[in-house]
Amino acid sequence: MRVSFTVNGRPQEADDVWEGESLxxxxxxxxxxxxxxxxxxxxxxxxxxxxxxxVPVCSCLVAAGQAEGREVVTVEGLAEYAKERACTTGACGxxxxxxxxxxxxxxxSQTGEGVELSPVQQAFIDAGAVQCGFCTPGLLVAADExxxxxxxxxxxxxxxALSGNLCRCTGxxxxxDAVRLAAARQSEGx
Amino acid sequence: xxxxRPATWEEALAAKAEHxxxxxxxxxxxxxxxxxFDHRRPEYLMxxxxxxxxxxxxxxxxxxxxxxxxxxxxxxxxxxxxxxxLALASHTVASPQIRNRGGVGGNLGTASPAxxxxxxxxxxGAEVEVASVRGTRLIPIDDFYTGVKRNALAPDELIRAxxxxxxxxxxxxxxVGTRNAMVIAVCAFGLALHPETRTVRTGIGSAAPTPVRARxxxxxxxxxxxxxxxxxxxxxxxxxxxxxxxxxCAAACNPIDDVRGTATYRRHAVGVLARRTLTWTWxxxxxxxxxxxxxx
Ligand SMILES: Cc1cc2nc3c(=O)[nH]c(=O)nc-3n(C[C@H](O)[C@H](O)[C@H](O)COP(=O)(O)OP(=O)(O)OC[C@H]3O[C@@H](n4cnc5c(N)ncnc54)[C@H](O)[C@@H]3O)c2cc1C
Ligand code: FES
Ligand code: FES
Numbered sequence: 079m080r081v082s083f084t085v086n087g088r089p090q091e092a093d094d095v096w097e098g099e100s101l102x103x104x105x106x107x108x109x110x111x112x113x114x115x116x117x118x119x120x121x122x123x124x125x126x127x128x129x130x131x132x133v134p135v136c137s138c139l140v141a142a143g144q145a146e147g148r149e150v151v152t153v154e155g156l157a158e159y160a161k162e163r164a165c166t167t168g169a170c171g172x173x174x175x176x177x178x179x180x181x182x183x184x185x186x187s188q189t190g191e192g193v194e195l196s197p198v199q200q201a202f203i204d205a206g207a208v209q210c211g212f213c214t215p216g217l218l219v220a221a222d223e224x225x226x227x228x229x230x231x232x233x234x235x236x237x238x239a240l241s242g243n244l245c246r247c248t249g250x251x252x253x254x255d256a257v258r259l260a261a262a263r264q265s266e267g268x
Numbered sequence: 269x270x271x272x273r274p275a276t277w278e279e280a281l282a283a284k285a286e287h288x289x290x291x292x293x294x295x296x297x298x299x300x301x302x303x304x305f306d307h308r309r310p311e312y313l314m315x316x317x318x319x320x321x322x323x324x325x326x327x328x329x330x331x332x333x334x335x336x337x338x339x340x341x342x343x344x345x346x347x348x349x350x351x352x353x354l355a356l357a358s359h360t361v362a363s364p365q366i367r368n369r370g371g372v373g374g375n376l377g378t379a380s381p382a383x384x385x386x387x388x389x390x391x392x393g394a395e396v397e398v399a400s401v402r403g404t405r406l407i408p409i410d411d412f413y414t415g416v417k418r419n420a421l422a423p424d425e426l427i428r429a430x431x432x433x434x435x436x437x438x439x440x441x442x443x444v445g446t447r448n449a450m451v452i453a454v455c456a457f458g459l460a461l462h463p464e465t466r467t468v469r470t471g472i473g474s475a476a477p478t479p480v481r482a483r484x485x486x487x488x489x490x491x492x493x494x495x496x497x498x499x500x501x502x503x504x505x506x507x508x509x510x511x512x513x514x515x516x517c518a519a520a521c522n523p524i525d526d527v528r529g530t531a532t533y534r535r536h537a538v539g540v541l542a543r544r545t546l547t548w549t550w551x552x553x554x555x556x557x558x559x560x561x562x563x564x
Contacts (some may be wrong), residue, residue, distance in 0.1 A: 079271055097269035097313055098303045119304040121297055121366055122450060136365045139300040141293055143271040144317050220364070241449035242363025 083145045085109060086155025095142050102126045102137035104145075105152060113153035113215045117244075124243035127216035128152045129159075134223045136242075153215035156222055160196035163226060198222045201260035202253075209247035217243045221257050231261055272314040277399075280319060280426060285401040288423035290314045294322070294337045295369030297362070298378045322373065322428070330434055333397070336373025336427040343372070351432055353439030353458050357388040360443045363450050373427045376412065379419040379478070386413070386479030387458030388441050390471030394432040400424040406431065413478035437461035438552040440545040443473075444529075444537045454529040457517070457541035461549050466490070466499050470542070475521035475534045485516030485542070502554045510543045517542035 081104065082091045092108040100119070105111045105128070115125035119138045126137045129151040137150075151159050195203070198221050208214050217240060224231060224239035231239070236257050245253060272290060274280035284290055290312035293299045302308035316322055322337035325347070332350050334343070340358035344367070348355040354372075361367050361384050375385040376396060395406040398421060409430075412420050421427070439460040445451030456473035468489050470482045492509055493499060518539035523531040 097271040098309070100300060100304065120301045121362065124363065124365055127365055133368045134365050135369050136297075138304065139296045139366075139369065141271070141296055141300060141303075141313060141315065143273065143313075144293070144296065144315050146273070239364060242365040 079143065081142050081146055083147060084149045085111065086151055086158065092142070097141075097143065099142045100138050101128070101130075101140040101142050101145050101150070104142045105137060105150070111152055111154050115212055115215055117212065122244065123213070123216070124220065125213050125216040127219045127243065129219060129223065134220050151219070153218055156199065156218055157194050157196040160198070160222060161194070196222060197263055198225060198257070198260045201263065202256045205252050205256035205259050207248060207252040207256035213243060213245040213247075217245070217253060221260065225257070225261060225264055229261070229265055231257070233258075269310065270312045272312055273318060274314065274316075275318050277319050277321060277428070280314065280316065281399060281401050281424075283314060284426055285424045287312045287314075292316050292377065292426060294374045294377075295339065295366075295371055297366050297370040298374055316373075316426075325429075327434075331431050332434060333429045333431050334372060335429050336376075337371050339369060339371050340367035350434045351388075351392065352435050353388040353392050353441050353460055354385060354432065356439070356441035357384040357443075357456075357458065360384055360441070360445075360453075360456075372430055376419060376427055376430070377421075379413055379417050381416065381476060381478055382452050382456075382474040383479065384441075384443065384453065384456060384473065387456050387471030387473040388439070389430065389432065390479060390481050391458035391460040391469045392432050392435065392439065393460075393462075393469060394430050396420075396427060397429045397431055398422075398425045399428045400426070404428070410481065413480075416477045418478075435460065437463040438549040438556075440548050442541045442545050444541065452528065455521075455523070455534045455537050455541070457538055457545055459542070459545040459549055461553050463499060463553065466494060468493070468546075470517065472517065472520060472538055474528075475523040475538050477522065480520060480522075482517040482520035482542070485513050485520060488516055489513050489546075502557045504554070505546060505550045510546055513546055514539040514543040 079095050080093050081095050090109055092104050095104055102114055102116055105114055114128055114137055117123045117125045121136045121139050127134050128137045131148050198218055202208055220240055220243055228235055272283050274283050291310035292314045294316045322335045325332055325334045325338055340361050343358040344355050372385045375383040389409050394409040396412050397406055407420050414420055441458045443456040444454040453474045455475045458471040460469050468486055470486055472480050518535045521535045521538050523534035525531050
């Protein structure tokens with residue numbers, strides 16, 4: 079069957095989708111968006127987390143056909159999504175300094191190279207919250223959604239929001255640091 | 269496989285009548301796991317996500333009509349006052365991502381003895397509203413679970429909603445698992461005080477082939493509370509009363525040994541949860557009885 083939906087703001091169509099196929103499979107294998115990871119295919123690890131009409135879900139447990147006509151945001155679109163959100167809350171525009179530093183760069187929608195990062199992505203890098211990186215895309219999507227809802231999260235709020243995301247490398251402390259950092263920068267308007 | 273995409277409830281009922289083997293998919297948090305692991309290859313998959321009313325709830329005089337697909341995250345956030353037991357149970361389900369998709373209709377569809385909605389529904393007193401092209405019927409929750417992962421639905425029926433009595437007293441839900449998030453219950457216990465009828469109702473999860481009530485324990489406690497005038501004098505529940513109640517709750521279990529726990533452990537733990545939830549709810553009842561008296 080054919081499935082048409084919006085991914086990261088762009089209309090997409092996938093053909094010859096098997097009826098039992100997951101949204102995760104369609105994103106990775108048919109639309110060339112391998113950012114969302116496939117680790118367990120049973121909802122346990124959260125590495126496939128995407129936003130479906132704004133709501134964080136495990137894309138491995140959404141039937142592709144259920145996404146018909148809906149809006150999906152994956153980690154590949156997170157930077158743009160966060161930027162637009164900042165705009166609607168009035169915190170956008172290019173500063174003079176930024177404009178001076180601007181230079182055309184090659185971007186790669188698949189690897190994300192050359193693409194600007196969202197605040198939460200930058201915070202993960204700055205806090206050293208990425209080791210193998212397999213859990214990172216799902217954590218970023220989940221953390222970004224929490225920061226959108228909750229501008230001043232407590233540690234308990236962060237733990238709760240990330241309780242559906244497993245990481246086998248970091249021991250979570252650096253991930254906590256990263257989200258605290260992103261929250262602090264957000265509230266300072268940096 | 270065929271993917272059916274009814275846009276309305278009537279279309280869904282018609283499709284289910286035409287294809288009784290069609291597997292409904294709501295949040296997909298049970299169905300997709302089975303499909304991903306090749307445990308299930310249904311001929312027809314029927315998406316219920318397009319049917320708006322399944323995602324809504326209505327508050328009526330003394331009950332809430334909760335649409336089958338209202339996700340757990342909404343129940344937790346929006347129905348804490350009306351359905352405190354179910355809201356607490358919802359919060360123990362899996363993770364935010366799963367709670368954003370899964371709901372009570374799917375829990376009832378799967379009818380796993382470990383499903384977290386069941387003890388809360390048994391304790392609160394609920395009816396499952398099911399429908400087919402033949403009409404609608406209300407199945408009392410006590411008659412809904414017919415065996416391990418079996419329920420009272422006919423092949424052409426779908427779950428429209430659950431009707432749950434609004435809480436008229438404190439309710440609690442407690443679950444034993446290895447950690448806080450993402451655990452299937454080793455065993456679970458729901459308890460609701462119903463001061464209006466002066467009754468206590470219970471629900472036990474993961475400790476018998478189906479979710480069950482501890483009826484003998486309820487009868488014992490109801491009689492003891494009545495006899496001692498507890499509902500009026502708001503006395504503290506004596507330890508011996510709580511102990512007997514707990515023992516009867518443990519005796520209502522018919523558990524198995526499995527990777528999550530042994531039968532003996534489960535029986536013991538249900539007793540502990542029964543005693544705790546009784547103490548918590550009763551203390552809260554006494555507290556609120558005192559405040560309302562003080563205010564009068
Ligand atoms: C990682 C993970 C952790 C989990 N942890 C828990 C937990 O802690 N506690 C718990 O209780 N459950 C847990 N579950 C199981 C699952 O999330 C719940 O059973 C949930 O309530 C299912 O709801 P759903 O809408 O996703 O159901 P679906 O998967 O869409 O459907 C489940 C079943 O119900 C049927 N069905 C759905 N809607 C209807 C309807 N309206 N009428 C008739 N039949 C219908 C389907 O055909 C299917 O047989 C977990 C699942 C995962 C993947
Ligand atoms: S791959 Fe979806 S939760 Fe693990
Ligand atoms: S960084 Fe390796 S799993 Fe999290």
